[in-house]
Amino acid sequence: MAEKAESRAVELDIRGKKRMYDIDDPKLPDWIEEKAFGSGDYPCDKKLDSKEYEKTLKLLQIELVKVQFWQQKTGTRIMSVFEGRDAAGKGGAIHATMAYMNPRSARTVALTKPTETERGQWYFQRYVSTFPTAGEFVLFDRSWYNRAGVEPVMGFCKPEEYEKFLKETPRFEKMITSEGIHLFKFWLNIGREMQLKRFHDRRHDPLKIWKLSPMDIAALNKWDDYTQKRDRMLKETHTDHAPWTVIRANDKRRARINLIRHILKTLDYEGKDTQAIGEIDDKIVGAGPGFVK
Template sequence: MANVNLGLVRNEPVELEIDGTKRLWDIDDPQLPDWIETGSFSSGGFPYEKKLKREDFEPELEKLQIELVKAQFWMQAKGKRVLALFEGRDAAGKGGTIFATHSYMNPRSARIVALTKPTETEAGQWYYQRYIHHFPTAGEFVMFDRSWYNRAGVEPVMGFCTPEQYETFFRQTPRFEELIVDDGIFFFKFWLDIGRKMQLKRFHDRRHDPLKIWKLSPMDIAALGKWDDYSKKRDRMLKETHTKDAPWTLVRANDKRRARLNVIRHILNTLDYYGKDKDAIGKIDDKILGFGPDFLK
């Protein structure tokens, strides 16, 4: 798609250290550098050389979406509740994965929650309070596009919380999530992981696509040089909040198509709904989806 002048403030070139080499990168340059283009798909140790072909992806996705409709009927009949949160670096594909899951579900009982920064009132409440307000009632399937795990990543990296608040989060979160599961909610935590060069490529794609430019925020630009800090925060988050009650499901997401299929398969495998077609669901790709912090090592 042709680049369009949207009246954006020009971004200054950023010096990045990639694979031990310092490089100056200008995201406003419409030409994507070769060092990003050639290494993006394999970055972060991605296990495949090419993305899944569209002609293989779309029929599989349709079968899974049919199963999701079946699962939703079961949830409504039995009063079951599903809560799924999606976390990951900026441009990891959270929104697209949520959209693929939600597309053909009844919107009256399948909701997406994407909260903005806290209001003054919310900032004065218990940290989890504004999230609890959006939890599912009987028969509902609720997906969080980012969640209370902001306090484990972006907030400490960008200085939006105090060290004390950060430490309190790790004391309280496992107990909080144990209560969610103990109340009978099916609770999923997905971390979508991408390589650094893939993130840069997706940022560049957003910057030069007038239909996607809204996805690129000043916060994304400010975080460009903080990859290592985000990695350390991610590693601690996974280590301290991966529990028996609320395990982390890790998804290698350089290939959006493989990521989406395996996320939906995992959800469907967990729910014991009427008319479940295991052949339609297919098998989890254990190169793409795994559990706990060791999966990314």
């Protein structure tokens, strides 16, 4: 007789209230469903209309194609770092940005855990080898900032390595921007109930279940630890030369549109259509520490 699978139900402390969460239960708890969209003090009541989203996104993607032509003509190098909690929407934002860009000069970097050789190198070394050459647009699906979040929370680095990283990173990024590379750093922020809802969606969608990792399950009770590390990371590494742009991402549609708008508004490329780009929603986009809770 087959053994019964071990339950993965956990008790969570949600703002001082104990809640049970079983990711294997196909029914999403009402307390998550009711609070998810507005969690984390999200400022909107409902998702952006899908037709408006598609229409706006197309205009922005046309501008991104112009950016690539400009890059090829001028040799401009662009890097964009996408960070955020698990299920914050990093992959979807990257896909929306790259959807119609020429893959010969636009690529995504999503490194796995370091090899034995890489663990013996300078921490930043394996990232530097993926940096853009002339005319390239490189998007990082997670980055060197693993050492500011998941590594110290999950015990994958020593405390002294974590402290060293926070001190060295502003200098490291100064080297990048001094080289003339455009560096964007995005933190996609979501509320706790929204994260739980997205985890649940992944668990019960056969097309998305691969996105749910054992690390996600192990981190369920570490929300506050991640929050503390996020806040310190934003404080220590938000600089004039490499600022953090924070995107409230409970609504993926608004997040993607405003993220791309930020990129386009920052770059001075040939043929720029400011009317097509539109205006950034300052309720969704902010700079550095203090914009999120």
